[in-house]
Amino acid sequence: MLVDKFILPECKVYMCGHSLGPSLKTTSDAVCSTLQDFASYGVSSWNKSGWIDLSYALGAKIAALVGAKFDEVIVCDSTVLNLFKALKVAMSLQNGRNIILTTDDNFPADLYIAQGISEVKYIKSNEIYKNIDETVAVLMLTHVNYRDSSVLDMKTINEYAHKYGVLTVWDLSHSIGIVPVDLEESSTDFAVGCTYKYLSGGPGSPAFIYANRMYHEHMQSPIQGWIGHNQPFSFEKEYTSFGVRKFMSGTPAILSMKALEAALEIFDKEVIVKSYSIAKEYSNILIKSLKSHGIEVYAPQNRGGHVAFMHKHGYAFSRALIDAGFICDYRAPDLIRLCVNPLYISLRNIESCIEQIQFIMERSLYLKPEYNQMQKVT
Amino acid sequence: MLVDKFILPECKVYMCGHSLGPSLKTTSDAVCSTLQDFASYGVSSWNKSGWIDLSYALGAKIAALVGAKFDEVIVCDSTVLNLFKALKVAMSLQNGRNIILTTDDNFPADLYIAQGISEVKYIKSNEIYKNIDETVAVLMLTHVNYRDSSVLDMKTINEYAHKYGVLTVWDLSHSIGIVPVDLEESSTDFAVGCTYKYLSGGPGSPAFIYANRMYHEHMQSPIQGWIGHNQPFSFEKEYTSFGVRKFMSGTPAILSMKALEAALEIFDKEVIVKSYSIAKEYSNILIKSLKSHGIEVYAPQNRGGHVAFMHKHGYAFSRALIDAGFICDYRAPDLIRLCVNPLYISLRNIESCIEQIQFIMERSLYLKPEYNQMQKVT
Numbered sequence: 001m002l003v004d005k006f007i008l009p010e011c012k013v014y015m016c017g018h019s020l021g022p023s024l025k026t027t028s029d030a031v032c033s034t035l036q037d038f039a040s041y042g043v044s045s046w047n048k049s050g051w052i053d054l055s056y057a058l059g060a061k062i063a064a065l066v067g068a069k070f071d072e073v074i075v076c077d078s079t080v081l082n083l084f085k086a087l088k089v090a091m092s093l094q095n096g097r098n099i100i101l102t103t104d105d106n107f108p109a110d111l112y113i114a115q116g117i118s119e120v121k122y123i124k125s126n127e128i129y130k131n132i133d134e135t136v137a138v139l140m141l142t143h144v145n146y147r148d149s150s151v152l153d154m155k156t157i158n159e160y161a162h163k164y165g166v167l168t169v170w171d172l173s174h175s176i177g178i179v180p181v182d183l184e185e186s187s188t189d190f191a192v193g194c195t196y197k198y199l200s201g202g203p204g205s206p207a208f209i210y211a212n213r214m215y216h217e218h219m220q221s222p223i224q225g226w227i228g229h230n231q232p233f234s235f236e237k238e239y240t241s242f243g244v245r246k247f248m249s250g251t252p253a254i255l256s257m258k259a260l261e262a263a264l265e266i267f268d269k270e271v272i273v274k275s276y277s278i279a280k281e282y283s284n285i286l287i288k289s290l291k292s293h294g295i296e297v298y299a300p301q302n303r304g305g306h307v308a309f310m311h312k313h314g315y316a317f318s319r320a321l322i323d324a325g326f327i328c329d330y331r332a333p334d335l336i337r338l339c340v341n342p343l344y345i346s347l348r349n350i351e352s353c354i355e356q357i358q359f360i361m362e363r364s365l366y367l368k369p370e371y372n373q374m375q376k377v378t
Numbered sequence: 379m380l381v382d383k384f385i386l387p388e389c390k391v392y393m394c395g396h397s398l399g400p401s402l403k404t405t406s407d408a409v410c411s412t413l414q415d416f417a418s419y420g421v422s423s424w425n426k427s428g429w430i431d432l433s434y435a436l437g438a439k440i441a442a443l444v445g446a447k448f449d450e451v452i453v454c455d456s457t458v459l460n461l462f463k464a465l466k467v468a469m470s471l472q473n474g475r476n477i478i479l480t481t482d483d484n485f486p487a488d489l490y491i492a493q494g495i496s497e498v499k500y501i502k503s504n505e506i507y508k509n510i511d512e513t514v515a516v517l518m519l520t521h522v523n524y525r526d527s528s529v530l531d532m533k534t535i536n537e538y539a540h541k542y543g544v545l546t547v548w549d550l551s552h553s554i555g556i557v558p559v560d561l562e563e564s565s566t567d568f569a570v571g572c573t574y575k576y577l578s579g580g581p582g583s584p585a586f587i588y589a590n591r592m593y594h595e596h597m598q599s600p601i602q603g604w605i606g607h608n609q610p611f612s613f614e615k616e617y618t619s620f621g622v623r624k625f626m627s628g629t630p631a632i633l634s635m636k637a638l639e640a641a642l643e644i645f646d647k648e649v650i651v652k653s654y655s656i657a658k659e660y661s662n663i664l665i666k667s668l669k670s671h672g673i674e675v676y677a678p679q680n681r682g683g684h685v686a687f688m689h690k691h692g693y694a695f696s697r698a699l700i701d702a703g704f705i706c707d708y709r710a711p712d713l714i715r716l717c718v719n720p721l722y723i724s725l726r727n728i729e730s731c732i733e734q735i736q737f738i739m740e741r742s743l744y745l746k747p748e749y750n751q752m753q754k755v756t
Binding site: 007009010012014016019020022023027028031032034035036038039040041042043044045046047051052053077078079080081084104108109111112113115116194196202203204205206207221222223224225226227229233234235236237238239249250251252253254255256257259322327329331332375376377378 | 398455583
């Protein structure tokens with residue numbers, strides 16, 4: 001049972017894996033043993049413990065999960081930084097075009113990065129095809145929407161974009177670990193993603209970046225990091241790099257990398273396919289029940305690993321749920337998100353959660369003043 | 379005794395703090411307790427354990443070490459990424475000028491970043507003043523040279539640069555924690571630095587970035603990270619940010635941040651001033667002795683926390699020294715570097731090291747084949 005591999009908060013149902021996945025039982029040992037290596041061998045651990053190869057080793061593991069070749073993915077930096085790099089590179093390959101096309105319901109973090117790079121054109125999610133033309137440089141999309149959990153069809157969109165010479169950059173942050181993805185089969189150009197959500201890599205675990213091999217030769221990273229140099233310890237004056245290592249920047253955060261390495265042990269393609277299938281069942285049950293209570297709920301046909309519903313006292317509602325032992329999260333202005341990852345959420349948990357939601361509504365618990373005090377992180 | 383705060387590799391003399399400082403005894407507990415928070419509270423720890431404020435809290439601690447105001451420094455990302463951000467911002471404030479002036483013996487990692495941003499003009503370290511003029515946008519310098527350990531005069535250089543409207547970006551990676559720095563007193567514009575060398579933050583611990591308050595209002599980061607947004611959890615469509623938080627990018631690597639937090643506990647300005655004074659004494663002894671053995675050694679008048687000497691079998695020489703218990707490092711093509719940080723190096727250690735160097739030379743131990751097998755990280 002994979003659930004036995006996790007440490008779950010006592011007396012709590014952890015429905016927040018779409019934000020920060022729970023710890024694996026092996027995480028602590030992996031990090032502590034790295035701290036031991038650091039204490040015992042100091043700088044020698046870079047060779048002795050293979051720290052120098054971690055970005056590539058973890059990249060290869062992620063590649064196997066998303067249908068990429070082992071040398072098309074590396075693990076480094078944050079999703080924000082990797083998206084910056086991927087967008088800059090994709091834009092640089094599109095001489096004469098300067099529009100980044102994206103959906104207006106895309107994750108704001110992704111929009112901020114795009115806004116800092118070039119002209120951004122916002123469209124509705126259901127109007128992607130009709131807005132793709134030769135003026136567009138890059139189509140930047142999120143595979144699973146952070147609000148409504150809807151899943152876009154990567155393969156069909158990529159093929160359509162390529163007809164017009166448009167390059168695609170996908171954010172897989174809410175997909176990786178729960179929704180099957182095949183980057184090769186879907187002819188994806190570039191992708192990035194987070195590892196602390198469904199992959200349970202730990203708080204601030206490093207992100208990944210994917211570049212299709214066809215771009216490796218001609219792409220040039222905007223951030224020429226020494227550790228991505230062909231010979232990082234030759235200290236040559238000129239910068240040369242190859243392949244996806246062009247996206248390496250500075251020294252990787254080894255402790256955070258090691259927590260992720262431990263978490264990745266439990267994942268393979270089969271685990272993800274199975275999780276996705278059960279998550280869909282759970283979502284159906286949850287959505288049906290919420291609707292029957294008159295709650296406004298997002299119910300797109302293709303869904304990721306969470307279910308979101310709306311309530312005008314959204315923040316206070318989420319606090320009341322958390323207080324009752326159901327760890328969920330809130331997204332401004334009115335959304336409550338519940339993760340249904342079957343790796344650690346059971347059908348019984350879903351049923352209890354529904355009962356609790358009903359209870360909160362019946363007694364209007366969201367009106368309690370203590371639930372209306374906004375915390376820093378929501 | 380501060381030496382009791384460190385864990386030092388058994389039977390070894392750790393003369394490599396200029397590359398990766400040794401672990402503090404408290405590091406492991408700090409990280410393990412964070413892993414415990416993660417396991418027990420999951421996503422709730424962002425509020426409960428104050429993770430969301432770590433970049434600013436650690437920034438304020440570093441600010442106090444380098445004579446900056448508490449809100450002029452944040453801790454995030456790597457030195458490479460922070461240098462990229464600082465250079466891009468400084469260049470954007472210098473309309474019409476496009477030259478980054480730097481020394482040809484600057485750390486190659488810094489040169490790579492600059493090369494990726496604009497036109498770079500390389501000059502000799504002793505010809506800085508005569509190359510500063512109105513054509514230069516930014517003067518990018520390293521305070522302590524990674525090879526010869528020479529220290530530049532920040533105050534005089536900054537003042538001279540400002541006469542010509544040139545902005546300065548300093549890399550303090552080899553200074554912070556060992557060489558006193560005062561950013562306010564020296565009128566520094568921007569600075570970045572590493573925390574895993576003399577500050578002992580652990581492998582890949584996050585770097586810091588400093589921006590003088592006078593630029594906070596008008597600067598705009600090239601990487602608009604969501605976590606630097608004025609209201610990161612409002613999920614507004616437009617990006618707004620203020621102050622040094624403009625340099626925040628993605629979710630910080632919490633485990634690595636916590637290791638650094640533990641290490642910073644032992645540092646204050648007084649510790650650094652005292653360390654520097656003893657390090658200079660140790661350097662004098664080491665340099666005098668190496669010279670007396672006919673070894674070619676860098677001996678600039680103002681030195682940082684390491685001493686470097688040359689040998690035509692440099693790499694093999696460093697391996698022979700390490701094998702004998704003196705952990706040092708090698709920099710291509712012929713340099714051996716020895717850290718003399720008095721926080722954990724004693725006068726007796728220095729004397730033993732000299733004896734060992736003499737022994738290696740007398741027996742030409744650097745000719746042994748096993749020492750000539752190059753490892754990945756040097």
